[in-house]
Amino acid sequence: MPKNADEMLEHAAEHPEALAAPGLSPRPQRKVAVLSCMDTRIDLFPMLGIERGDAHIIRNAGGLATDDALRSLSASQRLLGTEEIVVVMHRGCGLHGGSEDDFRRALANDGILPTWRLGAFDNLEDTLRQSLARLRSARELPHRDHIRGFVFDPEDGSLREVDGTD
Ligand SMILES: [Zn+2]
Structure with missing residues (x-):
């Protein structure tokens, strides 16, 4: 039986x-x-030099x-x-090279037709550029002048910028 939730509660109670x-x-x-991928290897706080209270962290599969x-x-x-957005994608992402069709088919086999897409992609940089373009044109966001995209490599620890313009 999974015991993480119990261990987590106990852990938190040890040092409120x-x-x-x-x-x-x-x-x-x-x-x-x-906005970052949820990948376990991405530790945003030491990577970006941020502390609790500094930034909103939004994570999902892919950082899409x-x-x-x-x-x-x-x-x-x-x-x-907030007035600035940083998007973090990474090498070795679980969505990289995945099959949108296979995933949909597996869900359909369980009788589910989701309104969302998995977001599988073939080209990491292009996908990041598409996300940056979407954010830069999203009128829901009043501040769109400072939106940057980075690619992290968990193997060598490098973080580099992907230019948002094609
Ligand atoms: Zn990922």
Whole structure:
């Protein structure tokens, strides 16, 4: 039987003083939102030099600019004052080279026709550029002048920018 949830509760109960953030504003101090893949190898805080309270972190499979990512980014900018977006994708992503059709077929076999797409892709850089283009044209976001895209390589730890213009 899975026991992570119980262990997590116990772990948190051991040091509430380290978890509490009395007086820390919910408004990101560095006015930035990070949209990243959920990959376990991406540790955004040391990678980007951010601390708790600095940034909104929005993670999903791929780090894609999905409708729900836009919902969160819109809330981040319009309600909580962020003005800058950093998108992090990475080498070795589980969606890279995946099959949208196979995934849909597997779901269909279970009687499910989702409204969303998996987001499988063949070209990492092009996919990131498409996300950047979507964000830069999203009127839900009042601040679209500072949207940048990075690719992380978990094998060598490098982080490099992908130009948003084709
Ligand atoms: Zn990934």
